[in-house]
Amino acid sequence: MVPAMGGGLACFDWLAGGSGPVALMRAVEPGEVATPTGFEPNRLACYPLVPWSNRVTGGGFTHGGERITLPLNRADDDYPIHGSGWQRAWRVVRQAAMSVTLALHDTIAGAYDYEATLAYALDDDALRVELGVTNTGSAARPFGLGLHPFFPCHDSVRLHAPARTVWLNDSRNLAPRVRDAVPPAWDFSTDTDLPTGGLNNGFQGWTGRARITWPARGLALDVSGDVDTYILYVPEGEGFFCFEPVDHPVDALNLPGGATAHGMAVLAPGQALARSFAFRVSEEGYDR
Numbered sequence: 001m002v003p004a005m006g007g008g009l010a011c012f013d014w015l016a017g018g019s020g021p022v023a024l025m026r027a028v029e030p031g032e033v034a035t036p037t038g039f040e041p042n043r044l045a046c047y048p049l050v051p052w053s054n055r056v057t058g059g060g061f062t063h064g065g066e067r068i069t070l071p072l073n074r075a076d077d078d079y080p081i082h083g084s085g086w087q088r089a090w091r092v093v094r095q096a097a098m099s100v101t102l103a104l105h106d107t108i109a110g111a112y113d114y115e116a117t118l119a120y121a122l123d124d125d126a127l128r129v130e131l132g133v134t135n136t137g138s139a140a141r142p143f144g145l146g147l148h149p150f151f152p153c154h155d156s157v158r159l160h161a162p163a164r165t166v167w168l169n170d171s172r173n174l175a176p177r178v179r180d181a182v183p184p185a186w187d188f189s190t191d192t193d194l195p196t197g198g199l200n201n202g203f204q205g206w207t208g209r210a211r212i213t214w215p216a217r218g219l220a221l222d223v224s225g226d227v228d229t230y231i232l233y234v235p236e237g238e239g240f241f242c243f244e245p246v247d248h249p250v251d252a253l254n255l256p257g258g259a260t261a262h263g264m265a266v267l268a269p270g271q272a273l274a275r276s277f278a279f280r281v282s283e284e285g286y287d288r
Contacts, residue, residue, distance in 0.1 A: 002028075005039045007090035007102045007118050008047035012127060012149075014219060014281050024221055024281060026150040026240045041086045046149035050085040050116045050133050052264070053146040054202075054231060054250040057175045060111070061253035063142060063266075068111050079175075082148065084108055085116055098122045105136070113137035125281050132274035135267035142259035143267050145275045146227065146246030153194075153239050154214040161223075161230060162189040164205025167249050174200055176250050186232075198236035202249035204229050210243065218283055225277040229263060245277055 002010050011027035025045035041047050057079055060069040070080040073087060090102040099121035107113045114137070119130040131145050151157070166186060167176035182203065185195055191213060210223040210230070225245035233242040248263035249255070255262050265273045 001100060001120060002044070003092055003102050004089040006041045006044060006047045006086040006088065007104065008041060008044035008086070009120070009149075011045050012279070016283065022217055022219060023152050023154075024219070024279065026152050044150070046147060047086040048116070048118050048131050049144075049146040049148055049244070049246060050083045050131065051112050051114055051141070051143045051145075052083045052253065053144055053148075053244070053246040053248060055079040055081050055175065056253050057251050058254060061142075061259070063253075063259070064140065066139075068141075070108065070111055084112070085118075086148070090116075090118065093117075107137075112141055114143070127279045129277040129279075130274065131277070132272060133267075134272040135269055138269055140266050140268045142253060142264040143273050144246065144248040144252065144259075144264040145273060146231075146244055146248075147225075147277055148242060148244050149279075150240050150242055151212060151221075152214075153241065155216050156193075156214065157241070158191045158193055158213045158215065159188050159210065159232075159243065160191045160213075161203070161210035161232075161243065162207050163203035163230070165203070167202040167204070169201060169250075174250070176202060176255065179204065194234050194241055196236070199232055199234040202229060202231050202246075204249060206230050206245075208245075210245075212243065220282050222280040222282070223278070224280075226275055227263075247275060 012025040013021035014024055015021050028043055073080055084106050088104055088106055090104045093103045094101040101119040104116045115134045117132045121128045133143055165179050166182045168178045170177050206228050208225055213220045227245050227247040229246050229249055231244040252262035252264050253259050
């Protein structure tokens with residue numbers, strides 16, 4: 001865990017058995033995170049998403065009749081992405097042998113002022129993560145939360161993550177345009193191989209429970225969260241994928257019907273939002 005680098009995780013390994021550690025999330029390699037201008041969060045094993053997830057098109061959004069502008073936060077992306085918590089240094093407020101709690105106060109000028117908390121705890125065979133945010137600004141704002149883990153493929157991997165619908169993207173900029181029934185090629189209602197050819201879409205109507213299995217390693221990872229949406233990113237030709245449990249789809253701030261119609265919560269000054277997630281590992285048999 002690296003508080004100074006987005007409050008993220010450097011690794012999450014399974015240590016049981018006699019063959020050495022097995023990565024359950026893609027581990028940071030030495031020297032990968034640091035860059036001449038700071039650090040690269042996308043090399044972490046996992047990082048928090050606050051106060052929104054994924055891209056926001058058009059450089060901002062309108063709320064309560066007010067136009068709110070969001071600055072670009074990555075040189076290689078056309079839109080503001082993933083909020084701001086993933087790019088900030090968090091502070092440790094409480095630490096024990098098997099748990100740690102982090103906090104962050106951040107301001108996005110003219111848009112958000114918030115206090116976030118992030119708690120990690122190892123509980124037997126599970127990693128539990130609690131992410132919360134409080135609106136410390138002077139005006140109500142839509143907030144959303146999630147996690148952005150990176151999982152290794154380990155030569156072969158299967159996913160079970162039932163969902164009812166999927167957002168189909170604008171092919172030019174990955175912005176969601178139409179929500180439709182999940183096509184057979186992307187149906188993860190049973191254990192299914194990840195698709196080839198690349199995928200980067202938001203799924204909704206998720207049950208809040210998923211399972212990643214690595215048959216060659218004899219391991220399974222159960223993922224749960226009190227959310228109904230996930231983003232699945234499967235880059236073509238890479239040895240990792242991202243299964244991101246979130247409480248709203250991409251660009252929820254600009255989708256028809258508004259942010260709250262798509263899972264975000266409008267918090268008045270002083271109001272708070274919290275989400276819980278768990279990653280539980282099991283060995284061969286996948287009986288949990």
